[in-house]
Amino acid sequence: MITPLVLIGLAVVLVGPGPLWVARWRWLHQVPRSAIALWQAGSLAALVAVIGAGVVLIHRLPPLGEAATWLLAIVLLAFVLHVVARLVWFGVRELRRSGQRRRHHRELVDLVARAERRSGATHYVLAAAEPVAYCLPGLRGSRVVVSEGTLEALDADEFAAVLAHERGHLRFRHDIVLDAFGALHLAFPVLIRSELPLVESRLLVEMMADDDAVREVGPLPLARALTELAESKAPAAALGAGPMVVERINRLATLHPHRQLLSLFTQLLAVALVATPVAVLAVNL
Amino acid sequence: MAGLGDLERAVMDVLWDADGEVSVRDVHAALTDRDLAYTTVMTVLVRLVGKGLAERELDGRAWRYRPARSRQDLTADAMNEALGTDEAGRSAALVAFVEKVTPDEADLLRKALAALEGSSAAAPARRRR
Numbered sequence: 001m002i003t004p005l006v007l008i009g010l011a012v013v014l015v016g017p018g019p020l021w022v023a024r025w026r027w028l029h030q031v032p033r034s035a036i037a038l039w040q041a042g043s044l045a046a047l048v049a050v051i052g053a054g055v056v057l058i059h060r061l062p063p064l065g066e067a068a069t070w071l072l073a074i075v076l077l078a079f080v081l082h083v084v085a086r087l088v089w090f091g092v093r094e095l096r097r098s099g100q101r102r103r104h105h106r107e108l109v110d111l112v113a114r115a116e117r118r119s120g121a122t123h124y125v126l127a128a129a130e131p132v133a134y135c136l137p138g139l140r141g142s143r144v145v146v147s148e149g150t151l152e153a154l155d156a157d158e159f160a161a162v163l164a165h166e167r168g169h170l171r172f173r174h175d176i177v178l179d180a181f182g183a184l185h186l187a188f189p190v191l192i193r194s195e196l197p198l199v200e201s202r203l204l205v206e207m208m209a210d211d212d213a214v215r216e217v218g219p220l221p222l223a224r225a226l227t228e229l230a231e232s233k234a235p236a237a238a239l240g241a242g243p244m245v246v247e248r249i250n251r252l253a254t255l256h257p258h259r260q261l262l263s264l265f266t267q268l269l270a271v272a273l274v275a276t277p278v279a280v281l282a283v284n285l
Numbered sequence: 286m287a288g289l290g291d292l293e294r295a296v297m298d299v300l301w302d303a304d305g306e307v308s309v310r311d312v313h314a315a316l317t318d319r320d321l322a323y324t325t326v327m328t329v330l331v332r333l334v335g336k337g338l339a340e341r342e343l344d345g346r347a348w349r350y351r352p353a354r355s356r357q358d359l360t361a362d363a364m365n366e367a368l369g370t371d372e373a374g375r376s377a378a379l380v381a382f383v384e385k386v387t388p389d390e391a392d393l394l395r396k397a398l399a400a401l402e403g404s405s406a407a408a409p410a411r412r413r414r
Contacts, residue, residue: 101366108363110290111297111338112356127357128364133382147364162382219401227398230383231391245383246390249397 001062001069003284004076007053010277014046015188019196028200029251030259032207034266036177039197039204041270043184047087049277054080056284087187094183098175106136109145123163125151131232135166137175144170153228157221161213162229165222168212174205203244210248219252293338295319296329300339301356306349 019042022028028035057077062069113124123144126132131149136142144166146159154162169175181201185193213222230245256262299315300307307315313326330350333339341348367381386394 105363105366107290108359108366111294112360112363126363126367127360130364130368132364132367134367145363145367165382223398223401226383227394230386230394232385245386246393246397249394249401253397253401 001072003280004053004057004073007049007056007277007280008076008079010280011046011049011053012192014042014049014273015197016192016194018042019194019200023196023200027262028266029204029207029247030256031263031266032204032211034263034270036201036204036208038266038270038273039181039201040177041273043181043197045273045277046188047083047184048274048281050080050083052277052281054084056281059285082189083187087183090186091180091183094179094186098179102136102138106138106141106143109136109143113145118163121163121167123166131229133162133166133229135169137170137173142170149232150229153232154225155221157217158225158228161217161222161225164213164216165209168209169205171212172208174209177201177205203247206244206248207251210252214252214255219255223249223252292319292321292325292329293333296326296333297338297352300333300350300352303351306342306344306351308344308347308349310347312350 019039022038022042028038054077057073057080062073109124109126113126115122116125121144123146126145126147128147129149129152131147131153133144133146133150135144144163146162150162151159178201181198185195185198210222226245226249295316296312299312303311303315309323309327309330312330313321313323316326330339330341330348334341334350338353339350340353341350343349368385
């Protein structure tokens with residue numbers, strides 16, 4: 001009965017207080033790709049711990065007559081089944097919902113937007129004055145969409161930065177990363193889970209795409225484009241999201257030249273996280 | 286290769302650019318360069334009505350078609366979805382380049398940008414317009 005308790009305790013720490021701690025590590029923003037891997041490892045480790053606890057419980061049911069132990073086993077097992085059922089349910093639902101939303105939106109864009117080719121790739125322009133830029137991911141027919149307002153607000157370098165950023169999202173399927181975090185977030189009961197993995201993964205995915213833009217046009221055009229578009233309008237539509245942009249631009253000013261070591265360290269940490277519940281399981285099965 | 290969506294768009298463009306209601310024959314005539322069968326045009330129009338994108342009315346023995354909503358209206362729809370701040374919009378469905386900020390946050394942004402430009406905040410950032 002100790003092993004399942006340890007595993008579930010580990011899972012609770014991984015989805016609750018763990019993220020609070022890790023979210024304070026500002027240096028993770030230097031290496032967004034590895035940082036995403038670390039957050040994913042944390043979620044995966046929690047999941048392995050929960051499912052592992054279930055497997056151990058079913059394999060080693062307590063002897064009949066030990067009422068208290070049985071009660072504990074049933075409570076733990078109920079928790080395990082709850083999390084797994086929610087994960088499957090919300091996983092399917094999230095993927096289907098964002099798929100439907102994108103399909104519907106893509107039809108709309110294809111109907112009204114003007115396709116424009118630039119340096120071998122196509123983007124779509126909506127005839128609207130308010131600047132906007134985003135991407136529509138999809139297995140086939142992914143699109144980068146901007147508005148006339150964006151074209152007007154940005155110079156060539158800045159616009160190239162926007163395109164490189166959005167193409168980065170599409171190429172590395174950041175939508176799947178976010179959908180997965182969304183489903184995992186919903187899988188754990190409200191009481192113990194933290195918003196942080198979801199919030200941080202959104203920010204880190206933006207930073208990854210920023211890195212793609214920096215590689216293509218350098219940090220300045222990107223920072224200018226970010227400022228220009230973020231300021232462009234509608235404070236009401238902004239709530240709570242602003243600090244993300246500030247953080248992204250501050251980061252561009254402080255990008256460390258030797259990030260490989262940091263990246264490697266973060267990846268090792270990610271491996272260690274997943275290895276922990278696996279090791280507990282291996283010793284006890 | 287003309288996909289279905291491409292064809293629907295071409296037909297909608299004819300409806301939008303037309304002065305008033307048009308018949309299948311009119312649409313077919315407007316799209317001669319695409320070398321489409323008359324029945325294909327008819328099928329697309331019926332489907333557009335089914336999707337709520339077009340409306341039709343019987344005029345004598347022929348249906349006459351018009352767009353259900355203007356191009357500007359649909360563009361506004363697309364913009365609203367793209368700028369959407371509801372929980373669904375915050376999902377991965379549409380990933381915006383950058384979120385809009387409040388005036389206070391805009392100040393922080395300007396400072397951050399100025400730091401990056403390697404100049405003091407007093408130095409005017411390059412502006413257009």
